[in-house]
Amino acid sequence: MRNLAKSSELKTIADREKLPLKIIQLDVTDDISVKSAIQAISDESNRIDIFVNNAGYGLTGALEDLDIDK
Numbered sequence: 001m002r003n004l005a006k007s008s009e010l011k012t013i014a015d016r017e018k019l020p021l022k023i024i025q026l027d028v029t030d031d032i033s034v035k036s037a038i039q040a041i042s043d044e045s046n047r048i049d050i051f052v053n054n055a056g057y058g059l060t061g062a063l064e065d066l067d068i069d070k
Contacts, residue, residue, distance in 0.1 A: 001023060001024075001025065001026065002025070002026065002027045002028075004023065004025050007023045010023065011023060022044075024037055024040055024041070025037065028053060028055045
């Protein structure tokens with residue numbers, strides 16, 4: 001998750017449900033963060049079986065006026 005300070009509720013639920021959840025820092029808008037997270041997972045597990053990116057991104061306006069880089 002992007003902000004680990006907000007992970008306590010998720011960790012509490014995972015612990016209560018006995019779910020083997022590992023929470024790591026990952027900000028999909030930051031290439032270094034993405035590479036670091038993938039490396040941390042690879043170092044610990046030697047593989048990634050499934051990766052789900054459920055991050056959202058909103059961009060509104062007329063298509064011809066939009067710039068994905070901003």
